[in-house]
Amino acid sequence: MKFRAKIADTGCLNHFTRISNMIAKLAKTCTLRISPDKLNFILSDKVANGGVSMWCELEQENFFSEFQMEGISAENNEIYIELTAENLSRALKTAQNAKALKIKLTNKHFPCLTVSVDLLSISSSSRIVTHDIPIKVIPRKLWKDLQEPVVPDFDVSIYLPVLKTMKSVVEKMKNISSYLIIEANLNGELNLKIETELVCVTTHFKDLGRPPLASGSASQGRNPEQMAEVRIDVKKLLQFLAGQQVNPTKALCNIVNNKIVHFDLLHEDVSLQYFIPALS
Amino acid sequence: MKSFLSVFRSLALLEKTVEKCYISLNGRSSRLVVQLHCKYGVRKIHNLSFQDCESLQAVFDPASCPHVLRAPAKVLGEAVLPFPPALAEVTLGVSHGRRVILRSYQEEEADSTVRAMVTEMSIAEEDFQQLQAQEGVAVTFCLKEFRGLLSFAESANLSLSIHFDTPGRPAIFTIEDSLLDGHFVLATLSEPDLQSQDLSSQQPRQPEPPLQAHSTPNLDDFTNDDIDSYMIAMETTLASEGSRALPSFSISPGPQPPCSPGPNSEDDEAEPSTVPGTPPPKKFRSLFFGSILAPVHSPQAPSPVLAEDSEGEG
Numbered sequence: 170m171k172f173r174a175k176i177a178d179t180g181c182l183n184h185f186t187r188i189s190n191m192i193a194k195l196a197k198t199c200t201l202r203i204s205p206d207k208l209n210f211i212l213s214d215k216v217a218n219g220g221v222s223m224w225c226e227l228e229q230e231n232f233f234s235e236f237q238m239e240g241i242s243a244e245n246n247e248i249y250i251e252l253t254a255e256n257l258s259r260a261l262k263t264a265q266n267a268k269a270l271k272i273k274l275t276n277k278h279f280p281c282l283t284v285s286v287d288l289l290s291i292s293s294s295s296r297i298v299t300h301d302i303p304i305k306v307i308p309r310k311l312w313k314d315l316q317e318p319v320v321p322d323f324d325v326s327i328y329l330p331v332l333k334t335m336k337s338v339v340e341k342m343k344n345i346s347s348y349l350i351i352e353a354n355l356n357g358e359l360n361l362k363i364e365t366e367l368v369c370v371t372t373h374f375k376d377l378g379r380p381p382l383a384s385g386s387a388s389q390g391r392n393p394e395q396m397a398e399v400r401i402d403v404k405k406l407l408q409f410l411a412g413q414q415v416n417p418t419k420a421l422c423n424i425v426n427n428k429i430v431h432f433d434l435l436h437e438d439v440s441l442q443y444f445i446p447a448l449s
Numbered sequence: 450m451k452s453f454l455s456v457f458r459s460l461a462l463l464e465k466t467v468e469k470c471y472i473s474l475n476g477r478s479s480r481l482v483v484q485l486h487c488k489y490g491v492r493k494i495h496n497l498s499f500q501d502c503e504s505l506q507a508v509f510d511p512a513s514c515p516h517v518l519r520a521p522a523k524v525l526g527e528a529v530l531p532f533p534p535a536l537a538e539v540t541l542g543v544s545h546g547r548r549v550i551l552r553s554y555q556e557e558e559a560d561s562t563v564r565a566m567v568t569e570m571s572i573a574e575e576d577f578q579q580l581q582a583q584e585g586v587a588v589t590f591c592l593k594e595f596r597g598l599l600s601f602a603e604s605a606n607l608s609l610s611i612h613f614d615t616p617g618r619p620a621i622f623t624i625e626d627s628l629l630d631g632h633f634v635l636a637t638l639s640e641p642d643l644q645s646q647d648l649s650s651q652q653p654r655q656p657e658p659p660l661q662a663h664s665t666p667n668l669d670d671f672t673n674d675d676i677d678s679y680m681i682a683m684e685t686t687l688a689s690e691g692s693r694a695l696p697s698f699s700i701s702p703g704p705q706p707p708c709s710p711g712p713n714s715e716d717d718e719a720e721p722s723t724v725p726g727t728p729p730p731k732k733f734r735s736l737f738f739g740s741i742l743a744p745v746h747s748p749q750a751p752s753p754v755l756a757e758d759s760e761g762e763g
Contacts, residue, residue: 256566263531263568279564294573298531303564 170248170306172203172274175235182270185232186261187415188225188439193258194412195223195443200307200315201282203238203248206230210254213314220446221405224317227439241309248274249307249315252282260284260300280304318444320431323423324397327353328378329432332420335361336410338372343403345370348448351406351430352398353422355379355391363403380421397426399447409443417441456483456495466491509634511621514612516582518549522602522609522624524577528570529596538638539595541611541620542587547574554589554638578608588613588620588637598622598633616640 176182192199192210196218202209208229214222229236240246264270264286275283281301288296307315329335338361342349346363353359357377363370409432419435432443457463463485471484479500485493518541528551532539538554552569574580602609602624613620617639624631 253563253566259533260566260568277567281567294575296528296573296576297571299569299571300531301567301569303566 170241170274171237171239172248172272173235173237174229174233174272176232176270176272177234177268179267181232182261182264182267184437184439186258186264188227188436189254189258189261190414191412191436191441192225193254194414195408196254198251199223199254201250201252201304202315203250204240205238205246208232209317211315214318214444214446215314219402219405222318222444224442225439226317231438245309245312247312249312250274250280250282251305251307252302256300256302257282257284260286260302263288263298263300274304275301277301280306318442320423320433320442321425321429323431324391324426325353325355326380326382326421326423327355327357327359328380329420329422330359330374330377332410332413332416335374336407336413339403339407339410342370342372343407347403348400349403349406350398350400351422351424352396353377353424354396355393358396359422360396397424399424399427399430399445401430401445401448405445409445452497453481453483456485456497507634509619509621509632511610511612511623511632514614514618514621516543516586516613517579517610518577518582519579519608519610520572520577522599522605522607524572525609526599526603528572529592529599531568531570532592533566533568536592538589539592540587540589541613543580543582543584544571545584547580547584548572549574549577549580550587579610582613586613588616588618590620590635590637594633594635595622598624598631601631613637 176185188210196210196212200209200211200213202211206229208227210223210225212218212221212223214220238246238248240248261270261284264284266289268287268289270287271285273283273285275281277283280303282304284300284302286298286300288298339349342361342363345368346365348363350362350364351359352362357375357379359374359377361372361374413434415436417434417436419433421433423431423433425431427447429444429446432441432445434441434443466487467485468488469486471482471486473482473484474480475482475496478496479498480496481499483495483497485495487493529539532551532553536553538556540550540552540554542550542552544550549572550569551572553565553567555565555567599609605624605626607624607626610623610625611620612623616637618637619634620637622633622635
C-alpha cells in the first residue's frame with residue numbers, strides 16, 4: 170500500500186487548502202479514500218455523527234502534478250484512512266508560501282499521512298516543514314459502510330439562496346429553537362421555519378430556480394405549489410452552512426418529505442454532498 | 450510589571466508627545482517615580498509602589514556550553530510559525546547535512562488513543578550566522594518562552610545566540626546590541642538513561658497489530674519510511690480474503706531501538722531523583738534522537754526490504 174503525491178501549483182494548493190478547511194468545519198474525524206483517479210472525504214451516517222453523512226469528491230489530476238498510489242490489493246486498488254480533519258487543514262495552512270507540497274503515507278512509529286512543504290524563505294536556502302498526521306488505516310471489511318451514498322428519490326429539488334444569507338438567518342434561529350423545518354416546492358420557494366411555544370419565525374426565499382429534473386423522478390407529477398418539508402437539528406444545518414466559506418459554483422438541495430434533506434454543492438471542480446436526516 | 454508597562458502603553462503617543470522621561474527611586478515612600486515631560490508643558494507623573502525583595506541570581510555561563518547557534522531572530526521567528534500556538538515544548542537540534550531542526554515535542558500519555566500531529570521544521574546551515582554543534586545534539590525547552598524572547602529580539606532586529614549543552618543542562622539565549630544585552634536561561638528536559646530504555650520485550654504498541662517488521666533504520670529520509678511493511682503486517686493479521694500472495698518475513702526480535710516509545714516502554718518509571726537547581730526531569734521521549742542519530746543499539750540485520758521504494762525524490 171503506497172501513496173505519494175505532489176502539488177506544485179500555487180492555485181491548486183490554495184484550492185486544496187480551502188477544501189480541507191471546509192472538511193475540517195464539517196467533520197471532526199473523517200475518512201479519506203484514495204483511489205487512482207480521485208480523493209474522497211467521507212463521513213458515514215453513523216449514530217455518532219447524528220445520522221449526518223458527507224461525500225466530497227475531487228479529481229486528483231486537477232490538483233496533483235504527481236500522483237502514485239497502490240491500494241491494498243490489485244482487485245481493491247483503494248486506500249481508506251481515518252484522520253482528524255483539522256490536522257490536515259493545519260498542515261496545509263503552513264503551505265501558504267510554498268514552492269511545492271508533497272503528501273505521503275508513511276509509518277514513522279505510527280501510521281501517518283506526512284505532509285512535507287518546501288517553503289520559500291527570505292534567503293534562497295531551502296526550508297522544509299514536515300507534518301506527520303496520525304492516521305488509522307481502515308480495514309477492507311469496513312469499506313462497505315463508506316461507499317458513495319445513493320441520492321434518494323426526492324420530492325423537491327431547488328437551487329439554494331446565497332449561503333451566507335441562509336447562514337446568518339439560521340444563526341439567529343439557533344438561539345430560539347433547536348429544531349428547524351426546511352421546506353421547498355417546485356415553484357422556487359424555500360422556507361426556513363422555527364416554532365416554539367412563544368413564537369414562530371419563518372424566512373421566505375422566493376424565485377429560486379428549479380434544477381432540471383431527471384425523467385421518472387418522484388417529483389414529476391407533483392403540484393408545484395406543494396411544499397416538501399424536513400424537520401432537522403438546527404445545529405447540523407448551521408455546521409453545514411458555516412463550512413462554506415466561499416460561495417459555491419453550484420448549490421442545490423433535494424428534499425424527501427419527512428425523511429432527509431440532501432445538499433449538493435460544487436466548489437469549482439470539487440463536489441460535496443451532505444445529508445441531514447429528519448428528526449423523528 | 451503591569452503597572453510599569455501601563456505607563457508606556459501607547460508607543461505612538463509617547464513618540465509624538467514625550468520630550469523627556471525621568472525615572473527615579475523615592476526610597477522614603479517606596480515609590481518608583483516615572484515623570485514624562487510632554488509637549489506644551491504637560492507633565493505626567495506616575496508613582497509606582499514597589500517592595501524590596503531578595504533577588505535570585507541565576508548562575509550560568511554561556512561560554513561553558515559546547516554548542517552554539519546564532520541566527521537573526523527573524524529567521525527563528527519564521528521557523529516557529531508552523532507550530533500550533535498551544536504547543537508547550539519544542540526540540541531543537543542538528544541533523545544530517547548540518548540542518549537545524551525544530552520539532553514539536555509531545556508528552557506521551559500512556560492511555561491516549563488520539564495521537565497529536567508532529568511538526569518538524571528544517572533549516573539550512575546557510576541561514577545561520579554561526580553553527581557550532583555536532584550532528585545529533587538536541588535539547589527540548591519551553592516553546593512559549595522561546596516565542597516570547599523571539600518576539601522581543603525580532604522587534605529590536607537583533608540576532609539571537611543559543612548556547613546549549615546536554616539535555617537537562619540549561620539553554621542560554623543571548624541577544625546583544627550597543628544599548629543592551631540580554632540573557633534568557635531556559636531549562637531543558639533531561640533524558641532518562643538510554644540503557645533503561647533498552648527493552649527486551651517485544652510489547653506491541655496499541656492500537657497497531659502485534660506483528661511489526663522493522664524497516665531499515667534511516668528514518669530521516671523521506672523516501673525510506675514507506676508504510677508498506679506496516680501494511681503487509683496488517684494484512685496478515687486481518688486474514689483478508691484477498692488473493693495477493695504475501696511474502697513471509699521474519700520479525701526482528703530483541704531490543705527495541707530507543708526511538709520507539711509506547712505504552713509499555715514506560716516501565717522505567719522509577720522517579721529519578723531531582724537535582725537541586727534543575728527542573729524535575731520528565732520522561733524524555735527520544736523520538737527526536739531516533740530520527741537523527743544512527744541507532745545507538747543497532748537492531749539485528751535489517752529485515753529484508755519487502756517492497757521496492759518508489760522512485761526517490763527528484
